[in-house]
Amino acid sequence: xxxxxxxxxxxxxxxxxxxxxxxxxxxxxxxxxxxxxxxxxxxxxxxxxxxxxxxxxxxxxxxxxxxxxxxxxxxxxxxxxxxxxxxxxxxxxxxxxxxxxxxxxxxxxxxxxxxxxxxxxxxxxxxxxxxxxxxxxxxxxxxxxxxxxxxxxxxxxxxxxxxxxxxxxxxxxxxxxxxxxxxxxxxxxxxxxxxxxxxxxxxxxxxxxxxxxxxxxxxxxxxxxxxxxxxxxxxxxxxxxxxxxxxxxxxxxxxxxxxxxxxxxxxxxxxxxxxxxxxxxxxxxxxxxxxxxxxxxxxxxxxxxxxxxxxxxxxxxxxxxxxxxxxxxxxxxxxxxxxxxxxxxxxxxxxxxxxxxxxxxxxxxxxxxxxxxxxxxxxxxxxxxxxxxxxxxxxxxxxxxxxxxxxxxxxxxxxxxxxxxxxxxxxxxxxxxxxxxxxxxxxxxxxxxxxxxxxxxxxxxxxxxxxxxxxxxxxxxxxxxxxxxxxxxxxxxxxxxxxxxxxxxxxxxxxxxxxxxxxxxxxxxxxxxxxxxxxxxxxxxxxxxxxxxxxxxxxxxxxxxxxxxxxxxxxxxxxxxxxxxxxxxxxxxxxxxxxxxxxxxxxxxxxxxxxxxxxxxxxxxxxxxxxxxxxxxxxxxxxxxxxxxxxxxxxxxxxxxxxxxxxxxxxxxxxxxxxxxxxxxxxxxxxx
Amino acid sequence: xxxxxxxxxxxxxxxxxxxxxxxxxxxxxxxxxxxxxxxxxxxxxxxxxxxxxxxxxxxxxxxxxxxxxxxxxxxxxxxxxxxxxxxxxxxxxxxxxxxxxxxxxxxxxxxxxxxxxxxxxxxxxxxxxxxxxxxxxxxxxxxxxxxxxxxxxxxxxxxxxxxxxxxxxxxxxxxxxxxxxxxxxxxxxxxxxxxxxxxxxxxxxxxxxxxxxxxxxxxxxxxxxxxxxxxxxxxxxxxxxxxxxxxxxxxxxxxxxxxxxxxxxxxxxxxxxxxxxxxxxxxxxxxxxxxxxx
Numbered sequence: 010x011x012x013x014x015x016x017x018x019x020x021x022x023x024x025x026x027x028x029x030x031x032x033x034x035x036x037x038x039x040x041x042x043x044x045x046x047x048x049x050x051x052x053x054x055x056x057x058x059x060x061x062x063x064x065x066x067x068x069x070x071x072x073x074x075x076x077x078x079x080x081x082x083x084x085x086x087x088x089x090x091x092x093x094x095x096x097x098x099x100x101x102x103x104x105x106x107x108x109x110x111x112x113x114x115x116x117x118x119x120x121x122x123x124x125x126x127x128x129x130x131x132x133x134x135x136x137x138x139x140x141x142x143x144x145x146x147x148x149x150x151x152x153x154x155x156x157x158x159x160x161x162x163x164x165x166x167x168x169x170x171x172x173x174x175x176x177x178x179x180x181x182x183x184x185x186x187x188x189x190x191x192x193x194x195x196x197x198x199x200x201x202x203x204x205x206x207x208x209x210x211x212x213x214x215x216x217x218x219x220x221x222x223x224x225x226x227x228x229x230x231x232x233x234x235x236x237x238x239x240x241x242x243x244x245x246x247x248x249x250x251x252x253x254x255x256x257x258x259x260x261x262x263x264x265x266x267x268x269x270x271x272x273x274x275x276x277x278x279x280x281x282x283x284x285x286x287x288x289x290x291x292x293x294x295x296x297x298x299x300x301x302x303x304x305x306x307x308x309x310x311x312x313x314x315x316x317x318x319x320x321x322x323x324x325x326x327x328x329x330x331x332x333x334x335x336x337x338x339x340x341x342x343x344x345x346x347x348x349x350x351x352x353x354x355x356x357x358x359x360x361x362x363x364x365x366x367x368x369x370x371x372x373x374x375x376x377x378x379x380x381x382x383x384x385x386x387x388x389x390x391x392x393x394x395x396x397x398x399x400x401x402x403x404x405x406x407x408x409x410x411x412x413x414x415x416x417x418x419x420x421x422x423x424x425x426x427x428x429x430x431x432x433x434x435x436x437x438x439x440x441x442x443x444x445x446x447x448x449x450x451x452x453x454x455x456x457x458x459x460x461x462x463x464x465x466x467x468x469x470x471x472x473x474x475x476x477x478x479x480x481x482x483x484x485x486x487x488x489x490x491x492x493x494x495x496x497x498x499x500x501x502x503x504x505x506x507x508x509x510x511x512x513x514x515x516x517x518x519x520x521x522x523x524x525x526x527x528x529x530x531x532x533x534x535x536x537x538x539x540x541x542x543x544x545x546x547x548x549x550x551x552x553x554x555x556x557x558x559x560x561x562x563x564x565x566x567x568x569x570x571x572x573x574x575x576x577x578x579x580x581x582x583x584x585x586x587x588x589x590x591x592x593x594x595x596x597x598x599x600x601x602x603x604x605x606x607x608x609x610x611x612x613x614x615x616x617x618x619x620x621x622x623x624x625x626x627x628x629x630x631x632x633x634x635x636x637x638x639x640x641x642x643x644x645x646x647x648x649x650x651x652x653x654x655x656x657x658x659x660x661x662x663x664x665x666x667x668x669x670x671x672x673x674x675x676x677x678x679x680x681x682x683x684x685x686x687x688x689x690x691x692x693x694x695x696x697x
Numbered sequence: 698x699x700x701x702x703x704x705x706x707x708x709x710x711x712x713x714x715x716x717x718x719x720x721x722x723x724x725x726x727x728x729x730x731x732x733x734x735x736x737x738x739x740x741x742x743x744x745x746x747x748x749x750x751x752x753x754x755x756x757x758x759x760x761x762x763x764x765x766x767x768x769x770x771x772x773x774x775x776x777x778x779x780x781x782x783x784x785x786x787x788x789x790x791x792x793x794x795x796x797x798x799x800x801x802x803x804x805x806x807x808x809x810x811x812x813x814x815x816x817x818x819x820x821x822x823x824x825x826x827x828x829x830x831x832x833x834x835x836x837x838x839x840x841x842x843x844x845x846x847x848x849x850x851x852x853x854x855x856x857x858x859x860x861x862x863x864x865x866x867x868x869x870x871x872x873x874x875x876x877x878x879x880x881x882x883x884x885x886x887x888x889x890x891x892x893x894x895x896x897x898x899x900x901x902x903x904x905x906x907x908x909x910x911x912x913x914x915x916x917x918x919x920x921x922x923x924x925x926x927x928x929x930x931x932x933x934x935x936x937x938x939x940x941x942x943x944x945x946x947x948x949x950x951x952x953x954x955x956x957x958x959x960x961x962x963x964x965x966x967x968x969x970x971x972x973x974x975x976x977x978x979x980x981x982x983x984x985x986x987x988x989x990x991x
Contacts, residue, residue: 133823144727151719159719167726174730177823184789185771187821195733195821203729207721286717520718 023132025075028180032130034173035139036068038166039123042146045162049153051116060120067127075131082129089125093118112152119146133180140173155284155343155519171196207517208559237266237349237377264487264508264531265295265349269306271487272467277527280346282510283353284521287340290512291355291394292532292544293524296375298506301495303423303472306506310371317368322391323361328374331357332541338394343521344386352376353509354390356544362389373505397540402444405539411503419503419536422495429474429492430499443502447535450496451547454489458482460548486531486548493533493547503536507544517562602666603651609673610634610644628652643676734824741818742827745770747786749812750796752835755965757842758926762801764812766833771820777830778813779803779841805926806843806972811835842968846930848938851912876900886943911960912939915949918976929971936967951977 026032040061047057074082100114123142130136147166151159175187175195187195285293298306317323338355352361357374364386369377380386411419436453437446461483467476474495477488484492490506497504508531513524532546599605611621614634621630631648635641650669653659660666747768756762761781766774771787779801786797801812812835817828876892879899892900916932918925932948939946940963949958952973961967 137824144723148720148723151723152717154717154719163719163723163726170730174734174822174824178820179823181819181823182771182773183785185785185787185820186790191821195737198737199726199729199733201729202732203722203725206725206728210721210725516718518718518722520721 022078023134025131026133026136026180027075028176029072031133031136031173031176031180032068032072034169034176035130035136035143036065037169038140038143038173039064039127039146041162041166041169042143042150043120043123045147045159045166046116046120046150048162049150049159051113051150051153052120056117056120060124063124064127067124068130070128071130071135078129078131086125086129090122093121093125096121112149116146116149119149133177136173137177140170144170155286155521157516157518160518171199208562237351264529265351267307269298269487269506269508269531270304271306271473271491272304277529278525280526281523282344282346282348282526282528283524284343284345284516284519285340285513285524286343286521287355287512288338289394290515290522291338291340291392292507292509292511292530292546293340293342293353293355294374294507294509295349295351295353296371296508297373297534298508299373299418300421301423301491301498301506304467306491308371308373308375309418310373317370320366321361321363323363323368325358325361325370325374325376328357328372328542331374332539334397334540335393335395338392339389340392341387341389344382345384346526347381347383350378350380350382352378352388352390355392355394357393357541358390359393360391364388395540395543397537397543399444402537402540402543403442405443405537411536416503419505420498420501422498424472426474426495426499428479429496432478433496433499436496437500443535443537446500446502447493447497447545450493451545454493454547458484458489458492460485460489464488489548490531490533490546493545497533497535505534505542507532507534511549517559517565601654602660602670603654605670606647606651606673609670609676610647613676643672647673647676730822731824734819734822737821738818738825738827741770741820742772742816742829745772745787745816745818745829747772747774747814747816747831747833749833749835752812752837752839754837755840755842755968756801756803757968758803758806758844760802762803762839762841763798764801764835765796765798767796770818773817773826774799775815775817776801776812777815779807779809779839801839803841805922806841806929806968806974808972809835809839809841812839840969840972842965842972843926843929843933845937845964846927846932846934848934849931851914851935851939873902873904875903877903884943911945911947913947913949913958914939916951916971916974918951918974920976925976929974933964933967933971936961937964940964940967950974 043052043057043060043064046052047054052060071078097114097118101111119142123139123146126135126139126142130139143166147163150162175192179186296308298308300307300309317325335356337359340355342353352358352363352368354361354376358376361368361376363378365378365380367379369379371377433450437449440446440449458477459482462485464481464483464485467473473488474492477484477492478496494504494506508529510524510528511530513522513528515522530546530548532544532548534542535545536542599608607627610627610631614620614630614637617634617637619633619637625633628645628648631644634644647669650661654661661669745768747766750765750767752764753762762779766786768787771785771789773783774786775781775783776799780803781799781801784797784799786799799814803809811832813830813832815828815830817826819826876889877900878896879888879901883901887901887904889900889902914932914935916928918928936946936948940961946961946967947958948961948967948970949956950970950973951957952970953975956977957970959970961970
């Protein structure tokens with residue numbers, strides 16, 4: 010078949026589709042997709058409402074004109090689709106809009122196509138196109154979905170689509186309905202296939218070319234330019250490090266401030282602070298501290314920091330001592346709860362897409378927003394992430410060096426630490442390079458200290474590092490990382506304290522790292538001449554691995570199963586078993602009076618050791634029972650009534666039926682009693 | 698299937714660039730539905746069982762023959778041999794009856810011990826049709842008679858057509874002996890209208906025993922199926938014409954078991970004989986051996 014012939018055949022009008030249910034199911038799928046996009050603010054709710062009305066009207070019109078669609082409708086559909094495409098390409102190619110703003114025009118384009126197409130859907134094939142287009146619209150909506158609420162729309166759309174597909178079979182087969190069992194099997198198989206593909210396919214990663222999202226959320230401007238706002242999102246509220254009054258707050262980490270007091274720890278809680286879409290997991294660094302004062306860290310560079318005045322995206326200068334080495338890594342941060350106005354990022358940020366006209370940046374790479382980062386804020390950072398291997402860091406002999414002033418700052422100690430220096434030298438006595446020294450110190454800390462968030466308060470004037478290394482050796486990330494930094498500085502190795510968040514749990518559905526307040530963390534950055542500042546986390550010796558969606562999902566499922574309480578589950582199982590038994594008993598129960606009489610006869614015979622033979626008619630059996638019993642002919646009489654009902658349709662009146670059933674039950678009792686010697690009939694007590 | 702793979706590929710590309718797991722979830726759902734939509738019909742078509750409940754023993758070429766079948770699954774059945782229009786068999790609705798009817802429209806005469814069907818299913822989603830060819834044995838052989846062609850002129854007596862027979866009674870009816878009341882089964886042509894009018898109820902002629910000599914028609918089918926079909930059609934037309942005229946007919950054919958010569962009493966038996974007839978010239982020899990007249 011030639012291409013021309015194939016095209017001609019494909020464009021031949023199909024058989025008019027008469028199924029209203031199929032049209033309703035497709036309409037439902039389209040409306041759910043439009044609502045999903047509206048809920049994600051990809052289209053306005055008014056646009057969604059208008060589209061809903063038009064699609065519904067178009068569906069009615071299509072059904073009414075399915076046999077002979079008017080010719081002008083085809084022209085209308087073609088012109089409408091063409092106009093929508095022209096508008097779309099104009100939108101995405103206009104100078105004011107970058108490729109980042111493709112999603113919303115694409116949503117409008119798909120909605121417009123669905124609206125105009127709904128007026129010309131005469132055949133089943135056209136309805137299938139409608140279903141496919143609704144799937145495309147859902148996908149466009151899903152591209153911006155960042156939480157599990159979108160799952161409600163997915164479930165609703167899947168239900169409508171499944172209904173439409175089964176109706177498609179019903180229509181195609183001239184009325185064939187998928188049985189309930191078949192429907193359950195198909196649904197289960199579809200879900201299993203989808204789950205298998207989901208587990209097998211590697212996780213999608215955000216592209217470094219198309220997704221540069223930024224959006225302003227709640228939160229006002231910060232009163233002090235370049236200053237750090239409080240976590241409450243209220244403007245002009247500077248945070249104060251170590252203030253007991255601010256220990257309970259969203260994100261409650263006390264380190265996101267001008268100083269980090271290692272003697273205090275805020276109540277972090279489990280609030281979701283932000284979600285991060287990134288190509289790989291990283292420590293989301295907020296700021297670094299280079300001046301150690303015995304109990305707290307401070308930054309040597311004073312506030313305000315240097316403002317970047319160009320518009321988004323902001324090109325950031327290379328931080329002091331950093332070396333542009335590694336690979337690009339794109340992260341999009343979705344702020345869920347008001348937090349500090351630090352612009353978190355992975356390692357060394359190169360470029361920031363941020364919803365403001367100004368950003369402040371310090372020499373160490375710390376980025377501060379002029380806006381309070383409230384709920385709904387979104388920004389994207391392109392970072393340079395180190396790819397240096399252990400071997401490269403060991404062999405680092407590049408003759409670069411920090412400037413003397415910077416070197417002095419990064420090796421600064423408030424006072425001599427002779428014990429710390431001796432300990433560090435003894436641990437690293439056999440190490441020839443910086444990397445091995447760092448590793449030896451980390452291993453020593455891991456082997457000789459314990460992690461706990463409940464530590465006794467630091468005595469006034471005591472040094473955190475001395476207390477941790479030579480005291481109780483119990484602490485959390487700040488004590489551990491500070492000890493490593495001080496030991497490194499005592500060995501004349503430049504090191505500094507970094508604070509931020511660990512990557513957080515990976516959600517395989519949304520492909521987002523979910524960062525909670527208790528993911529706040531402190532770690533150490535060590536300077537290598539050829540590779541710049543490298544992260545080392547002595548608190549977590551085990552390095553982080555990239556997430557596997559399949560493994561994560563399986564682990565989550567296993568965890569969820571393990572959390573299922575046994576008693577309610579057992580109760581549900583028992584209840585279900587009772588229901589099944591009850592239903593089976595009700596089904597097995599005799600339905601008519603004749604069946605009850607027959608059941609009674611068979612039961613009586615069984616108990617008397619005379620079960621009914623398969624070849625025996627009921628009348629024959631009754632005669633045999635009579636011969637076995639007193640010979641009064643009760644069973645034969647009952648059998649004749651039963652057979653008259655079963656074969657002749659001669660049912661006695663209701664009261665007679667009840668009497669016959671009762672008589673059969675009594676007769677059964679008499680037969681049982683007649684098994685032994687003749688029992689005297691019971692007589693009612695008489696008043697004498 | 699190729700289109701499905703292309704869709705999944707494109708979808709994966711979108712998911713990759715968007716970075717959202719929901720896109721992948723949706724794509725996986727679409728993939729799952731496509732997979733079940735493709736594999737499901739294969740399973741249904743493979744597991745479909747159709748049995749013939751009843752079928753007529755006789756049929757005619759070009760005339761529909763209804764065959765009652767039973768199927769647990771709703772499938773599309775297209776008769777291949779004998780051919781016929783496609784129909785859906787199996788339960789319509791969740792509690793529908795499993796009995797259905799398929800119509801065969803045989804093109805040629807012949808004897809069918811079985812019917813060949815192409816059964817197809819697109820359950821449960823109606824996306825892809827899978828077809829399986831099955832052969833269903835019939836409860837009894839279906840004899841498909843040829844079409845009734847134009848009757849050949851057959852001379853029933855050597856001097857027929859010369860005018861000498863005009864004063865004779867027709868050889869197929871014998872000599873009338875009297876009239877008697879009509880009984881069911883009497884031929885219409887024997888109704889004696891004058892006696893009927895006189896008696897007030899239907900009267901028929903009562904004849905002396907028939908004096909007609911049977912007409913023997915020998916059918917020699919050529920090898921070419923189309924030509925053989927035409928010959929059989931003509932033969933049936935002639936036989937029917939003779940039978941309608943009241944003449945006894947002996948039909949000589951060649952059947953797979955050998956030549957057969959026998960009387961045919963009606964169109965049905967003639968059709969059956971011609972349905973069984975095969976190519977060969979032994980039919981004439983059989984007629985000679987039987988010593989029958991022309």
